[in-house]
Amino acid sequence: MKKKNNLKAWLYLLPAILFLGVFMLYPLVDVCFYSLEENFHFVSQKYSGIGLGNFRHVLTDPYFAMALKNTLILVAITVPVSTGLSLLIALGLSSVQKVKKLFQTIYFLPYVTNTLAVGLVFWLLFRNTEHTDGLISSLIVSLGGESINFIEGTYWQKMMVTCLYTIWIVMPFKILILTSALASVNPDYYKAARVDGASSGRIFRKITLPMISPTVFYLIITGFIGAFKAYSDEVALFGTNLNAAEMNTIVGYVYDMLYSDSGGFPGYAAAAALLLFAIVFTITYVNLRFSRNKVQYM
Amino acid sequence: MKVVLENLTKRFPGRSKKDEAVTAVDHFSFEIPDGQLIGLLGPSGCGKSTTLNLISGLETPTEGKIFFGDEDVTDLPPEARGVGLVFQNYALYPHLTVEENIIFPLENLKGAKKLTKEAMHEKAMEAARLVQIDTLMERKPKELSGGQQQRVAIARALVKIPRVLLLDEPLSNLDARLRLQTREELRRIQRETGVTTIFVTHDQEEAMSISDLIIVMKSGKVHQIGKPQDVYDEPTNLFVAQFLGTPQINVFDGAIRNGKVWIGKEAVLDAAGKADRDVWVGIRPEGFIPDPEGPFTCKMDRVEVMGRDVSVISTHEKMTGKCIRSIVSSENRFAPDQKEVRFRLKPYKVFLFDKESEERV
Numbered sequence: 001m002k003k004k005n006n007l008k009a010w011l012y013l014l015p016a017i018l019f020l021g022v023f024m025l026y027p028l029v030d031v032c033f034y035s036l037e038e039n040f041h042f043v044s045q046k047y048s049g050i051g052l053g054n055f056r057h058v059l060t061d062p063y064f065a066m067a068l069k070n071t072l073i074l075v076a077i078t079v080p081v082s083t084g085l086s087l088l089i090a091l092g093l094s095s096v097q098k099v100k101k102l103f104q105t106i107y108f109l110p111y112v113t114n115t116l117a118v119g120l121v122f123w124l125l126f127r128n129t130e131h132t133d134g135l136i137s138s139l140i141v142s143l144g145g146e147s148i149n150f151i152e153g154t155y156w157q158k159m160m161v162t163c164l165y166t167i168w169i170v171m172p173f174k175i176l177i178l179t180s181a182l183a184s185v186n187p188d189y190y191k192a193a194r195v196d197g198a199s200s201g202r203i204f205r206k207i208t209l210p211m212i213s214p215t216v217f218y219l220i221i222t223g224f225i226g227a228f229k230a231y232s233d234e235v236a237l238f239g240t241n242l243n244a245a246e247m248n249t250i251v252g253y254v255y256d257m258l259y260s261d262s263g264g265f266p267g268y269a270a271a272a273a274l275l276l277f278a279i280v281f282t283i284t285y286v287n288l289r290f291s292r293n294k295v296q297y298m
Numbered sequence: 299m300k301v302v303l304e305n306l307t308k309r310f311p312g313r314s315k316k317d318e319a320v321t322a323v324d325h326f327s328f329e330i331p332d333g334q335l336i337g338l339l340g341p342s343g344c345g346k347s348t349t350l351n352l353i354s355g356l357e358t359p360t361e362g363k364i365f366f367g368d369e370d371v372t373d374l375p376p377e378a379r380g381v382g383l384v385f386q387n388y389a390l391y392p393h394l395t396v397e398e399n400i401i402f403p404l405e406n407l408k409g410a411k412k413l414t415k416e417a418m419h420e421k422a423m424e425a426a427r428l429v430q431i432d433t434l435m436e437r438k439p440k441e442l443s444g445g446q447q448q449r450v451a452i453a454r455a456l457v458k459i460p461r462v463l464l465l466d467e468p469l470s471n472l473d474a475r476l477r478l479q480t481r482e483e484l485r486r487i488q489r490e491t492g493v494t495t496i497f498v499t500h501d502q503e504e505a506m507s508i509s510d511l512i513i514v515m516k517s518g519k520v521h522q523i524g525k526p527q528d529v530y531d532e533p534t535n536l537f538v539a540q541f542l543g544t545p546q547i548n549v550f551d552g553a554i555r556n557g558k559v560w561i562g563k564e565a566v567l568d569a570a571g572k573a574d575r576d577v578w579v580g581i582r583p584e585g586f587i588p589d590p591e592g593p594f595t596c597k598m599d600r601v602e603v604m605g606r607d608v609s610v611i612s613t614h615e616k617m618t619g620k621c622i623r624s625i626v627s628s629e630n631r632f633a634p635d636q637k638e639v640r641f642r643l644k645p646y647k648v649f650l651f652d653k654e655s656e657e658r659v
Contacts (some may be wrong), residue, residue: 188389191356196403196454197377206402210393 004260034270047267054271063243064272067253073159073272074166074249075227082167083219086174093175093184104179111172118169119236126150126161140270151237158238158247165233174219181215182208213295221287228280231255299367299462299493301330301353306362308518309350322348324518325360335488336496337505337526341541349515350464353496359526360542364592366461379462382455382493386467388447390439397422397435397597398449403458416579425453425624428487438532440473445476449483463488465497467594469504481508502542506530514538531646536656539580539649545609545623547649551616552579554659559650566594567643569650576619576653585647586610587623588632592640596622601632 032203034040058064093103110118128133128149137147150157152284155177185208200206207217234242242248243256250272306326309319322345330336338346351357352620353364355376363372371379392401392571392615399423413421426432429449432587441445448468455463468484470475499505504509505512506526514521514529522529522538527533533539539547550561553576558565561579586594588610596612599621610624610632624641632639649659 186387188385188387189391192385192389192391192454193402195354195376195381195383196458197406197630198402199406206394207391210391233434265518272530 004191026286031270034266035274036282037267040265040267045120046110054267058268058271058275061268063256064250066129066246066251067248070159070247071230071249072128074163074230075224077163078166078170079134079220079223079228081163082170083174083216084225085167086171086178086219088214089171089175090182091208093179104176106199107175108172110168111176115169116236118165119233122161122237123151124163127152155246157238158245162237162247166227166230170223174223177215177219178212181212185211215293216292217287221284224283224287225280228276228283250257300332301364301496302365303328303330303349305352305364306349306364307325307360308345308352308357309360309623313623323352323359326520327596328513328520328523330494330496333492333494334510335485335508337509337512337516337601338496338498339502339512339541339589339615340500340503341345342406342500344515345518346500347466348497348518349384350466350496353462354383354464355379356383372547380458380460382458382460382463383555384448384451384455384463384465384468386470388439388451388471390447390450390454392439394438394441395435395622396431396437396442398424399439399450400425400435400453400457403454406471407458416501420455422453425457428490429453429483430455443471445480448480452487454485456487456493458480459491460493462490463495465495466496467499469499469501477504484508503544505506506542514541516541530649532658533580534658536580536651539651543582545583546619547580547582547626548622548624549618550581550614551577551618552577554650559648562614564593564595572650572659575659577659578651578653578656580649580651581624581643582647583609583623583625585604585644586626587642587644588626588630588639589642590640592642592644594641595637596633596639598639603628 019101033124034051035054036052037047038051039048041047046184050166089107093100093107124134125136126146126149128134128137128151130137131146133141134150141147148157150161152158189207189211190203193207198206211269229251231250234247234249236251238245238247240260248256254269254272257265257272303326303489306323306567307321308323309321312318312320324345328350338349340346348357354358355371355374355378359372361375365371366379367437372549376383391402394402397419401418404418404421406553407413423432423435426435429452429454431446431449434446436444436452439450442450448471452465452468456464463618465484469480481504482498497505497509509526512526512529513523516537522534524532527539533542538548540549544546552559552561553574554560554564554568554572555574557572559567559569559570559577559579566579589653596614599611599613601608603611607625608628610622612622612624612628614622651657652659
């Protein structure tokens with residue numbers, strides 16, 4: 001009887017197991033194998049040996065170093081800024097009454113807009129063409145400054161646009177989640193705190209923030225992971241040749257190693273992907289450890 | 299600190315332009331004497347919580363003034379009024395320990411009133427000892443029982459020595475046994491601190507049992523103010539008479555004719571000197587005395603024996619409720635097949651109310 005039930009259970013699980021096995025587990029394991037197979041050749045499907053050669057190559061590749069640096073800068077800037085700004089906007093939204101719905105819709109628009117379409121908008125804002133300057137550039141000129149072609153400008157000009165873009169893209173979701181977290185705080189806590197004479201700053205620090213800390217923490221963790229996986233945003237801004245634009249990211253590097261003109265090195269791609277995984281894993285773990293005493297699960 | 303309410307009125311705007319404004323509190327005037335325990339009593343939606351919020355400053359009145367002592371606090375924000383407020387759900391900050399919760403109001407003090415860490419701890423312990431939770435200071439609210447949470451909330455409200463202590467339905471989240479215990483506690487704490495205390499409740503028994511004064515409200519209006527026993531014994535209108543007392547007062551459709559009170563075809567009581575008119579006759583359950591010669595005849599339904607006394611459930615064609623409940627001494631004996639029961643009435647337990655205005659005649 002028991003055995004029969006077990007069989008049934010496995011049968012029920014089969015679709016999920018098959019799906020996860022084929023599309024998740026197998027590729028994961030395969031990536032590990034690929035990363036260890038040295039000098040793998042796509043056409044002949046042969047490799048010269050097993051070892052850490054791929055990792056050695058990736059870690060000494062200046063393009064990987066650039067991609068790593070770009071990704072780290074992106075993460076370090078966009079995660080705190082987007083989370084902080086989203087919190088401010090969510091706080092603002094939760095204190096207005098009348099046009100709240102309208103603002104919520106406006107703030108949510110980037111979320112439902114196609115990345116490449118947003119990229120186009122950023123081109124209009126930041127890129128100079130033969131016929132016209134970008135909108136921001138024109139603004140700077142009209143204020144008496146010099147025209148700047150951000151998209152093809154210096155490293156930090158490009159990085160600034162990239163960060164702005166990323167922040168703009170990720171904020172709607174964070175605002176949405178934070179608004180609902182704020183709405184779920186019982187208003188009696190605020191009333192009690194007001195009667196007890198707490199200033200609004202103190203109410204925010206001592207009551208609001210701890211109450212929504214699980215949500216904030218969730219957004220920071222997913223924000224880190226999302227920012228480490230950045231790639232499409234950069235393509236939308238600078239085209240597919242990200243190395244030329246000095247704006248490549250780790251995921252971009254993985255893609256290049258596989259498919260682009262310089263590609264055809266699944267071993268390098270796999271090694272880079274595993275390195276990215278190691279970084280994300282470490283940071284998430286540190287985050288979890290660090291916040292253990294700070295996040296209040298009610 | 300005495301609390302004076304002068305023509306206090308609160309109107310909430312309607313939800314849309316078409317909806318009329320709702321008057322939650324309607325020209326509430328009263329002086330609450332210093333150091334007393336006041337029960338603000340009424341059915342739900344009668345404006346008692348709004349009144350409390352007005353006194354605390356969480357709501358601003360549409361009209362009228364509020365004084366603490368001689369000071370006009372109408373325009374003061376809640377933090378400047380020096381009130382302690384205990385919420386129905388206690389509103390303890392779940393991420394802070396009991397001690398941190400109690401200290402919270404002290405940490406907000408600024409300027410000259412600012413306290414050192416030790417002084418805060420000392421005061422918190424003092425408040426905690428008063429409500430007997432001083433052994434639970436390190437716990438989080440969710441690790442406490444409902445009654446203990448209630449005490450923490452009271453300690454937090456008392457710790458900065460408020461001029462007025464306000465309690466919103468303080469006992470309604472507790473189970474029956476704890477409720478009895480806690481209301482004695484409330485009484486004791488109020489006596490010990492001497493803080494003018496106003497508590498809101500819809501439970502008349504709760505209000506009557508511990509209040510120095512009760513205020514009966516309905517639809518934003520004050521119906522009667524007085525000592526619990528006085529209000530019970532001399533209700534000014536039908537609503538107050540019905541709202542106070544368990545079991546409820548029995549109400550009959552009656553009339554005054556030729557100096558007698560008539561219910562149906564029977565003249566049940568003298569009403570000398572009162573003009574002829576139609577009235578509601580309210581008779582408290584304890585106002586009935588079984589008497590085979592009595593003037594008031596009811597149809598017997600059943601007898602419920604309580605031990606100390608006996609509830610006689612009967613019916614009458616002129617009654618307004620589902621049945622007539624009378625509480626009589628257990629020395630009375632009733633035959634099992636008794637079809638009728640006759641009563642004499644205690645005149646001071648019978649109230650007459652005008653048919654139209656429902657005011658006491």
